[in-house]
Amino acid sequence: MNTLAKYLRWDTVVGVLLIAVFLAGSGTTEGFADTANLSAALNDTAEIALIALPMTLLVVAGQVDLSVASMLGLSSALAGSLWEAGWSFELIVPICLLVGALGGLLNGWLVTRVGLPSLAVTIGTLTLYRGLASVVLGDKAIADFPEAYAQWATYTQTVPGTFVPYPIALFAVLAVVTAVVLHCTAFGRSLYAIGAQEDAAYFAGIRVKRLKLVLFVLAGFVASFAGIVYTLRYGSARADNGLGLELVVIASVLLGGVDFDGGKGTLGGAVAGVLLIGLLNNLLTLNDVSNEIQVIVTGLLLVASVLTPRVVTSVSERRQRRAATAAPATA
Amino acid sequence: MNQPDSGPAPVLALTDISKSFGAVRALQDVSLHLYPGEAHALAGENGAGKSTLIKTLAGVHRPDAGQVLLDGEPVVFNGPADARDAGIAVIYQEPTLFPDLSIAENIFMGRQPRTSLGRIDRRAVHGATAALMTRLGVDLDPERLARGLSIADQQIVEIAKALSFDARVLIMDEPTAALTGSETARLFSVVRTLREGGAAVLFISHRLEEIFELCQRVTTLRDGRWVASELLGGLTEDDLVRRMVGRDLDELYPKQATTVGGTALSVRRLTREGVFRDVSFEVREGEIVALAGLVGAGRSEVVQAVFGVDKADAGEVHVGGERLRAGSPTAAMAAGVALVPEDRRQRGLVMEASIERNIGLTGLDRLGSGGLVRRALERGRATDWAVKLQLKYNRLSDAVGVLSGGNQQKVVLAKWLATDPAVLIVDEPTRGIDVGTKAEVHRLLSSLAAEGLAVLMVSSDLPEVLGMADRVLVMHEGRLVAELPRAEATEETVMAAATGRLAGEGAAA
Known part of the structure; x- marks a missing residue:
C-alpha cells in the first residue's frame, strides 16, 4: 500500500521535474535548447553548484553554513585588492583559498569547541566576512584580470567537443567525488549518523566534532574558490559580489530533498535541485519574466518540495486506513 | 471468549x-x-x-x-x-x-476558566489545581513550571x-x-x-x-x-x-560457570567532580561484574567515563594493561571496550537509520578499504549478528525504530559485539524489554563471559544483579561502598550498601 510513497522519493521527483522543464523549454522557447544558451545557463549556476556540494554534506550532518556567500565576497575582494597591488594571480588564488579555509575553521571552531548552533554562528560570520570584504576593497570594483584565467571561466569557452564550460566541468568532477564520499565511505556514513542522532553517533565512537570541523573548513574553502570563479566570470572584483547567494544555495539543496533536520538526502538530489533552479531561471529569463517573478517561482518550488513528501505520506496512510476499514474480514 | x-x-x-x-x-x-x-x-x-x-x-x-x-x-x-x-x-x-507553563496551566490548557472580561481566571485555575492535588494526596505547587x-x-x-x-x-x-x-x-x-x-x-x-x-x-x-x-x-x-x-521459562538467569582469567579492565581512583569520587575496581576475563546502586548513585556516569564519552577529572582506566586516553570513546573502542548505553533511543541507536547501518556504525573502518564502505560487507555483518542474536525483523533495510524494544536492544548488542570487544559494558541491558528477550540477553551475556569476555553490568534490577553477577559492586552517592562476591550478595546486603546503611567496605575479592 505504501508503494506510492516508496517510489516517489523526492530526489527522483526533482530529477523528473528537471527533465520536464528541459523538454518544456525546448518545445516552447526558441533558443533554449541551443548549446550556447545551455552553456550560459549552466555557467550561471557555477558558484551555487560548487558551494552546494559542501553545503549538502553540512545539511546531511544537521549543520548549515550561512556565511558562504560572504566568504565568496571576501575572497573576491581580496583577489581584487591583491591584484591591484600588483601580486601575481598564481599567488593570489592560494592566498584566497587559505583565507577561505581559515574562515571555515573559525565557523567550525565556534560550533564544535564553543558549542554554539551553526545557524547562530554563521549568521554572525555572514556579517563579519562581508564586513571584512568591505574593509579590504571598500566600494571599488577591480577589473582587468589575466585574459587566460578570465577565458577559463566564461561560458563561451567549453570543454572541446561539448557545451560544458570549464567551471561546470570541474563541478561535475567534484560532484562525483562528493557523491562517492557521501554515499560510499565511512566518512559519509558518519555524517548521516551525526545528522540523524548526534548522541548515538558519538556513543558509537564517531569523532563528531572533528568531522564537523572538517565540513566547515571545506565549505569555507569551496566558497572562496567560488569567489575566484565569480570574479573571473564577471571580470569584476567587488566586496558585495554574491550578496544573498547563500539562500539560493540552501534553497537548491533543500529542493533536492536534503532534510534540513539532517540525516536524510542524497547528493544527486541536491545537484538536481541546483540544475532545476538554474534551468528554470534561464527559461523564465528567455521568456522575459521579471526577476521578481523568478524569485517567487523559486520560493513556491521550495515550499512544494517541503510539502509534497508529507502530503504523499499522509494520503497513502489515509488510503491504507480506508482500505483496512472497508475490508475488515479479509485479514 | x-x-x-x-x-x-x-x-x-x-x-x-x-x-x-x-x-x-x-x-x-x-x-x-x-x-x-x-x-x-x-x-x-x-x-x-x-x-x-x-x-x-x-x-x-x-x-x-x-x-x-x-x-x-x-x-x-x-x-x-x-x-x-x-x-x-x-x-x-x-x-x-509544556515545559514553560506552570502545572496549573498545563492541566487546564485550552479550557482555562475565564473572568467576566474574557481573561483567564488565574485564581480559579490555581484553586482548581490545588483541589486536584489534594484529592490525589500529593504536594505539588500549582504555580511551579513543568520544566524540571x-x-x-x-x-x-x-x-x-x-x-x-x-x-x-x-x-x-x-x-x-x-x-x-x-x-x-x-x-x-x-x-x-x-x-x-x-x-x-x-x-x-x-x-x-x-x-x-x-x-x-x-x-x-x-x-x-x-x-x-x-x-x-x-x-x-x-x-x-x-x-x-507460552512455555516454562526454564531459567530467567542462566548463569554459566566460568573460569576467571587475567585482569581485563582496571579502573583506578576515577573521579568526576560532583558526580563520583575515587572509584577503583577491576573486571577480569570471564567475569560478570554488576554495578548496583540506587538511581542517581553515579553508576552510568562511571561507565561513561570508563568508555570516554564523559571525561574524568582524575584517575586512570587500563584495558589489557594499556592506559586509555581519557575522554576518547574512539580510543576506548580501539582498546576493545564496548558500551551498550542505557538510553537506547537517543544514544544506542540512530532510530531512523536501518538495522544494517546501525550494526555497521561501530565498524565503518572495517567494512572496506581506503575509507570506502562496501555494502556487501555491511549487510554480511548485519546478517551474521541478526542470526546469532535471533533478531526478529522483516528486512535489514528497515529502520530500527519499527522494531520492538527487545529487538532494538538486540541491535545495540549486535553493533557492539560485532566490534569483538574484550570488555563489554552494559548499562541497564534489559530495561523495558519483555521477559522472553530478557532471558535471551541473560543467556547471551552468560555465554559471552564463559568465552572469556569481561562483562561490566549496570543494573537497577536486583534479581538480575543477583542472578547474573560473579561479583557485585555497590555505589552510594558517587562512591563505591561495597564489593560483594556472588556468595555474599543478597537482596539485603546489596540494598543495605546501596542505601548507605553499610559502613565501610565489604569483603574484598
Whole structure:
C-alpha cells in the first residue's frame, strides 16, 4: 500500500521535474535548447553548484553554513585588492583559498569547541566576512584580470567537443567525488549518523566534532574558490559580489530533498535541485519574466518540495486506513 | 471468549477486537473488560499487542473488527478527543507537558476558566489545581513550571489532568519504568485513591511484582491473541510468565560457570567532580561484574567515563594493561571496550537509520578499504549478528525504530559485539524489554563471559544483579561502598550498601 510513497522519493521527483522543464523549454522557447544558451545557463549556476556540494554534506550532518556567500565576497575582494597591488594571480588564488579555509575553521571552531548552533554562528560570520570584504576593497570594483584565467571561466569557452564550460566541468568532477564520499565511505556514513542522532553517533565512537570541523573548513574553502570563479566570470572584483547567494544555495539543496533536520538526502538530489533552479531561471529569463517573478517561482518550488513528501505520506496512510476499514474480514 | 461475571457491569469493554497493519496482525479477537473500582493489569511480552490495544482504547487506532463498548453501548472513537470526552485518559511512560507553563496551566490548557472580561481566571485555575492535588494526596505547587519536574511528578500532573476531565477509565502504559521505588509507591497510592473513587484502571508493567501489588485482575496477551483474563488472587508470578511466553521459562538467569582469567579492565581512583569520587575496581576475563546502586548513585556516569564519552577529572582506566586516553570513546573502542548505553533511543541507536547501518556504525573502518564502505560487507555483518542474536525483523533495510524494544536492544548488542570487544559494558541491558528477550540477553551475556569476555553490568534490577553477577559492586552517592562476591550478595546486603546503611567496605575479592 505504501508503494506510492516508496517510489516517489523526492530526489527522483526533482530529477523528473528537471527533465520536464528541459523538454518544456525546448518545445516552447526558441533558443533554449541551443548549446550556447545551455552553456550560459549552466555557467550561471557555477558558484551555487560548487558551494552546494559542501553545503549538502553540512545539511546531511544537521549543520548549515550561512556565511558562504560572504566568504565568496571576501575572497573576491581580496583577489581584487591583491591584484591591484600588483601580486601575481598564481599567488593570489592560494592566498584566497587559505583565507577561505581559515574562515571555515573559525565557523567550525565556534560550533564544535564553543558549542554554539551553526545557524547562530554563521549568521554572525555572514556579517563579519562581508564586513571584512568591505574593509579590504571598500566600494571599488577591480577589473582587468589575466585574459587566460578570465577565458577559463566564461561560458563561451567549453570543454572541446561539448557545451560544458570549464567551471561546470570541474563541478561535475567534484560532484562525483562528493557523491562517492557521501554515499560510499565511512566518512559519509558518519555524517548521516551525526545528522540523524548526534548522541548515538558519538556513543558509537564517531569523532563528531572533528568531522564537523572538517565540513566547515571545506565549505569555507569551496566558497572562496567560488569567489575566484565569480570574479573571473564577471571580470569584476567587488566586496558585495554574491550578496544573498547563500539562500539560493540552501534553497537548491533543500529542493533536492536534503532534510534540513539532517540525516536524510542524497547528493544527486541536491545537484538536481541546483540544475532545476538554474534551468528554470534561464527559461523564465528567455521568456522575459521579471526577476521578481523568478524569485517567487523559486520560493513556491521550495515550499512544494517541503510539502509534497508529507502530503504523499499522509494520503497513502489515509488510503491504507480506508482500505483496512472497508475490508475488515479479509485479514 | 465471553466472560461470565456476576459483578458490576464493565464501564469499558473491548469485544473480539482485531487490528492489522499491512500484513501484520497486531490484535486478533481480543476481549477486555474494565470494571469500575478495579485495577486491571495487561500482561504480555513486547510485541504481544499491548500498545495496539491501548491505542484502540485511546481512540488512536480504529479496530478492523470487533466493538468498543462504553457502559454496554457500542461506540466508535474517531480520534483521541472522542475517547477523552468519553472519560478515558491515557498516561504514557514519558508524559509530554509544556515545559514553560506552570502545572496549573498545563492541566487546564485550552479550557482555562475565564473572568467576566474574557481573561483567564488565574485564581480559579490555581484553586482548581490545588483541589486536584489534594484529592490525589500529593504536594505539588500549582504555580511551579513543568520544566524540571521529575518524570514521576509529570505523571501526577497528567493524572490530575485526567481527573479534571472526570476520567472514569485511566490507562497507564508502563508508568513505573523510569521511577524510583518511593516514586512508584506514591504513584500506587494515588492509583488506589482513584480506584476507591470508582475509576477503572488499566495498568501495564513489565515488573510482575508491581502487577501483583497493584491489580486485582489480569488479562494476558501473546502474539496479538487473548490468552486469559482472570483474577490475580490465585496466581503466582510463574503462572503469569507461563501465560505470557507460552512455555516454562526454564531459567530467567542462566548463569554459566566460568573460569576467571587475567585482569581485563582496571579502573583506578576515577573521579568526576560532583558526580563520583575515587572509584577503583577491576573486571577480569570471564567475569560478570554488576554495578548496583540506587538511581542517581553515579553508576552510568562511571561507565561513561570508563568508555570516554564523559571525561574524568582524575584517575586512570587500563584495558589489557594499556592506559586509555581519557575522554576518547574512539580510543576506548580501539582498546576493545564496548558500551551498550542505557538510553537506547537517543544514544544506542540512530532510530531512523536501518538495522544494517546501525550494526555497521561501530565498524565503518572495517567494512572496506581506503575509507570506502562496501555494502556487501555491511549487510554480511548485519546478517551474521541478526542470526546469532535471533533478531526478529522483516528486512535489514528497515529502520530500527519499527522494531520492538527487545529487538532494538538486540541491535545495540549486535553493533557492539560485532566490534569483538574484550570488555563489554552494559548499562541497564534489559530495561523495558519483555521477559522472553530478557532471558535471551541473560543467556547471551552468560555465554559471552564463559568465552572469556569481561562483562561490566549496570543494573537497577536486583534479581538480575543477583542472578547474573560473579561479583557485585555497590555505589552510594558517587562512591563505591561495597564489593560483594556472588556468595555474599543478597537482596539485603546489596540494598543495605546501596542505601548507605553499610559502613565501610565489604569483603574484598
